Amino acid sequence: MTAKYSRTDDFFVNTADLSARRPPPRPQNTAVQILQLPAVIVASYLVYIGGTIFFWNLLNDFPTVLAILVKILASKVGIHLDSLDAFLDIFIVNIANVVEAGWLGFLVAFPYIIYSMANGLLVQWRTDIPIYRNIVFLSNITQSVFLFAVIVGLYTLMLNVKDNTQIPINWNVVSRRFSVEVSEGPDFNTELTWLKDIPLVGDSLADAAILRPGTATRALMTGVINTLRAVLLALVFSTLLGIFVGIGLLSNNWLVRNLSTIYVEIFRNTPLLVQLFFIFRGLLGVLPTSPRDAYKFGDFYLSGRGLNFPKVLTTDTYPYFLVSIIIGLVVGVFLWRWRLKVQDETGKPANTLAWFSLAFLGLGAIGLGLAFALGGSPFKLDYPVLDRFNFSGGSRWSSGYLTLVVGLTLYTGAFIADIVRAGIQSVSYGQIEAARAHGLTSNQTLRLVVLPQAMRLIVPPLTNQYLNLSKNSSLAIAIGFYDLYNVATVVQNQTGQAVALFAILMGTYLVISLLISLLMNMVNRSLRLKTR
């Protein structure tokens, strides 16, 4: 059989031919394939642990042994190192700390290093890509080295604090009894009794919760909830305010435009702490101080102490209502999808929202009727009643909470307004002219043409503002609101465990910030220009 070469073979590469030329994959045993990665990891880990135990003592004592040797050698040549003792001691301690930190860092980073090496080698074995050219391996190994460096740095700092100052470090401080009343927010000491209602495990959970009442952890949890309560509300309000004022900054109406500008410039250019004090002492100072003289709006009472309003409680018939609402939600979602399908197939208008609302509200109404028929309203109101000093019963937003929400909203709203203005101005004017030429109203132009494009520019700086807002909430300590920072400060004051508490604080704020970043990145991704 003679090989046929033609001009077409040279110029037009046949993909079928190409795949035929690739070397056949090596035959592999399935069991080996499944087990090889864990096997490599486990084996290297065993070697690592054995080696650690062997060298650990040697390395731990190494700096001291070295120092003794240096001293002996120096005395042989007539230099007495006694005067350098203090310096040497600090030096030894620091060396020992770095060594100890190095081991800890290695301990944490080691599995990652081994994993990436094993993975790189496997790839090399399978595909002939050399490990030093494997981009996944290279990025993994860089990350693990970075992780190692971060852990070594942090741990060295902590050990230096431990050795060179008298600051005590005790990480168990959070489980100590904490006997300061946190007067605002959920009380995790009493409200955990609902745990009992969980079938099978409820009793033991509730027991565990009741066994350790009033620990610092509970107080810190209350602090976290209080912080989130203020931050979430301020996030929503500041976004709404920012969007409206941002549009107002570009308004054709002279009054709206200038009022918006004045607001933005005042609140953006004064410190937040000053604004909080101004609201707390100035604006709330206008309100009657005594709850007896509080302004009354129905069952809402507003005074310098805060806002008291009725609390919604559930009754025995609440489960009927709850179950029908849940059924309504599920049915509503099914109807929504069914209508979309109908629209796709027939082109008829879907009216998804109408169908969804019909199911949801209808079933809700049925549940409400059922509850009334079987034993009365599923809800009841707990009204605030004036006592000798304060209102008892009902819900309350304290003056500190109101101040914090209003202050954060006004301050962040000013920044968001400017971001919205910049986003809108970034949309080319030709787009607006085109929209007008198509006969869209100015409202429609804004809603359908300008804002969707502006959002792409608005979201990244908006994320920064959200992060700032969540961190600025720690200024609550100045106005007597029990947020996370305030509670942590109280715990730290009463126990003296500054390092542990501040580590917990930093960790918690980090988690809150990362969550906000994560959510905003998801929003950002969904708004990205879709190209196919």
Added chain:
Amino acid sequence: MRRTFRFVLALAVLLSFVAVSNVMNDRAEKTVFAQAEPTGKLAEVIARGSLNCGVSGGLPGFSYLNPNDNSWSGLDVDYCRALTAAIFGEVTDTNLVLVPLTAAERFPALQAGQVDVLIRNTTWTFSRDTDLKGDFAPTTFYDSQGLMVRADAGVTSINDLNGASICVQTGTTTELNVTEAFNALAFDFELIPFEASSDTITAFEAGQCDVLTSDKSQLAGLRYGTADPSLYVILSDTLSKEPLGPMYNEGDAQWANVVDWTVYATFQAEEYGISSANLDEMLASTDTAIQRFLGVGDPFNSLIGLSNDFTVNIIRAVGNYAEIYDRNITPVGIDRAGNRLNLQWYDGGLIYSPAWR
């Protein structure tokens, strides 16, 4: 000739005895009361040339920075000055650094060595002595926690305070005491915490709380600073014992001695009737006890590692305990005779110096 030789020999022997005994005497005088070598924190402070003293800064009577002329005054400040005078001989503009600290900052600042001693109306408690690795000098002011209310509120005791809102300075023992006291009465109450004691009084004046709780001396100081003190009353209820005194890190015995005996020196001076006014005539006193206390004669006082006349320096700088009290606490409105715990032991109080010998 022989007689002359014997005479010369006898004279020589006699002279050598005198010479030897003289030398021995000299040596004896130097070694019996040798000045201790400063080590640790004391050596560090002397080498630095200044003392870092942690104070409050916003509390009339204890440590208060007058905004009009930037001058410091108060009982705590005077003890900072006494310690500086004991170490350096006198208080100058440069050898005393007063570091204002909030209640929250004070212990980390001490533990990290940012301040050498903490004289910031700090209550001597078990956990601060043990867990926080601190040690306390003798109490310089015996305080107790009280409650301040508006005069028109119709409140006569803590039993009338069910449901009240309470302003409190965060990070203090008062925060714990008031929680325990109200829980023991099974009262509803609301704590409103503030970082600075000046914030508590403004919130109280603005009506954001019904009760202000703190040490009674502090309440008196804060009440004294309001526009119209007659609007507020301090209830006679006492919630707790609050012995206030200097605090330092544990583990340095010499530094502990220096701080402790500086405080005792002011107590002892009052007991001996030595004040900054009559110091010079007391230095000429023939009473051996007073001579010993003031370092006249034997260098007895230098045993502690300071100069022999450190007590003189203290009295010259700040006076005795009575002078310190009258200068700082009396103007705030706390009469010493009415506040019996702060009287000398022979008047039925708790101010008591160990024997100075």
